[in-house]
Every structure is written in C-alpha cells, then in structure tokens.
Amino acid sequence: MVDSTFDYHAALSACAQGDPQALQDLYTQEAPRMLALANIMLGDQTVAQNAVHDAFVLVWKNAGSYDARTGSARAWIYSIMRYRSLSLLRRNPAPSSAAPATPGAPPLREDAAAGVAAMLARQPENTRKPVLMAFYNGLSYPDIAARLGCSTAELRNRVRSCLRALRECEPA
Structure with missing residues (x-):
C-alpha cells in the first residue's frame, strides 16, 4: 500500500x-x-x-x-x-500475439486504481485491448490497427469510446 x-x-x-x-x-x-x-x-x-x-x-x-x-x-x-x-x-518487441494484461497495481492512488481497473474490465475487449496496447506497449494507432485487423479510423473510434467511459467513472 x-x-x-x-x-x-x-x-x-x-x-x-x-x-x-x-x-x-x-x-x-x-x-x-x-x-x-x-x-x-x-x-x-x-x-x-x-x-x-x-x-x-x-x-x-x-x-x-x-x-x-x-x-x-x-x-x-x-x-x-x-x-x-x-x-x-x-x-x-514482444511477439505480436502477446496481449497486454489489465494492471493489478497501476501507479495511481489505490482507490482510483481499483476504479479504473474495474471500469476497464467492464469494457468490451475490442475497446479495452487497443487502449492497453497503446499505454503498456507504446504502440501507435497504425501498429495497433494492423495487429487487430481493423482500420485506423475504426481503432480511433474504439479508443475514444473506451476513454469516454473511463472519464465518466472519474471521481469528482
């Protein structure tokens, strides 16, 4: 703690x-x-x-x-x-099949970390996975889109959707 x-x-x-x-x-x-x-x-x-x-x-x-x-x-x-x-x-680079994991102890306040981890866990995998790939693996949108087999525009929409959901759970 x-x-x-x-x-x-x-x-x-x-x-x-x-x-x-x-x-x-x-x-x-x-x-x-x-x-x-x-x-x-x-x-x-x-x-x-x-x-x-x-x-x-x-x-x-x-x-x-x-x-x-x-x-x-x-x-x-x-x-x-x-x-x-x-x-x-x-x-x-890690093998492209390596999927990022949701962190158990991110560098946030412990209560905030639990809230973010819980919100991420509730997101559909197709929106959660690109956010984790960008943050934990430092991949760019084109790299993530290629690995996930979708367009960059579709990927941006997925990320935006996940980040919007995370912002809504942000403490006041």
Missing part, C-alpha cells in the same frame, strides 16, 4: 542535492509497484528489474530537472520508468 504521508517532492529535492538516503526512501516506497507495472509492460521479470533499476538511476541523475508545475513528483518518477520500459520494448 502507498504511504500517503510520503513526500515525493521533498525526496526528489533531496536527490537533486545528492542525498543517497532520499533515493533509498523513494526506492523503498515505489520499487515494488514500479516493478509490477514494468513486468506487465515488458512481460519479463529480469527485463522489468533492469527497467526499474535504470529508471531509478535516471531519477537520481535528473532529479534537479523535476518541475512541480508539470505534475506530481510521483507521476514524474513513473513517467521515467514508463519511457524506459517503452524504449526497451522498441528495441526488443
């Missing part, structure tokens, strides 16, 4: 100042969830571990570039891990 009292911004600021304990604290706080997400995205435990390790190295090196005006510190950390994972996927 996420420690709601953990100050991600302060930890990143301390990392920017060269405090190794701050990085250790970030790692202890987020590594298990980041590893779960990377494992879903990459489909290989060893590659996922390497992605998380690389992400924390990048967090350490780039902590000074974090700008709170662009979003939360936690989201910034996850974006680094996500981009690192997508980079690994582009270099070593």
Whole structure:
C-alpha cells in the first residue's frame, strides 16, 4: 500500500542535492509497484528489474530537472520508468500475439486504481485491448490497427469510446 504521508517532492529535492538516503526512501516506497507495472509492460521479470533499476538511476541523475508545475513528483518518477520500459520494448518487441494484461497495481492512488481497473474490465475487449496496447506497449494507432485487423479510423473510434467511459467513472 502507498504511504500517503510520503513526500515525493521533498525526496526528489533531496536527490537533486545528492542525498543517497532520499533515493533509498523513494526506492523503498515505489520499487515494488514500479516493478509490477514494468513486468506487465515488458512481460519479463529480469527485463522489468533492469527497467526499474535504470529508471531509478535516471531519477537520481535528473532529479534537479523535476518541475512541480508539470505534475506530481510521483507521476514524474513513473513517467521515467514508463519511457524506459517503452524504449526497451522498441528495441526488443514482444511477439505480436502477446496481449497486454489489465494492471493489478497501476501507479495511481489505490482507490482510483481499483476504479479504473474495474471500469476497464467492464469494457468490451475490442475497446479495452487497443487502449492497453497503446499505454503498456507504446504502440501507435497504425501498429495497433494492423495487429487487430481493423482500420485506423475504426481503432480511433474504439479508443475514444473506451476513454469516454473511463472519464465518466472519474471521481469528482
């Protein structure tokens, strides 16, 4: 479970100042969830571990570039891990038959994650699958359309439908 009292911004600021304990604290706080997400995205435990390790190295090196005006510190950390994972996927793509799984512990508040996962589970597979393929596998609309055997226009409609349904379940 996420420690709601953990100050991600302060930890990143301390990392920017060269405090190794701050990085250790970030790692202890987020590594298990980041590893779960990377494992879903990459489909290989060893590659996922390497992605998380690389992400924390990048967090350490780039902590000074974090700008709170662009979003939360936690989201910034996850974006680094996500981009690192997508980079690994582009270099070593998974077989096209590999279908993305609905995440069990996405990098959201636990209650929000449960709501999003439940809403995704209720979506028809033909609208859910392209959203997951885009997010977890970093595929473009043409790539997804080719893999699913539909037109790009039809795919855009499917994604739009799924995202609209997710927006409707968004907490106020």
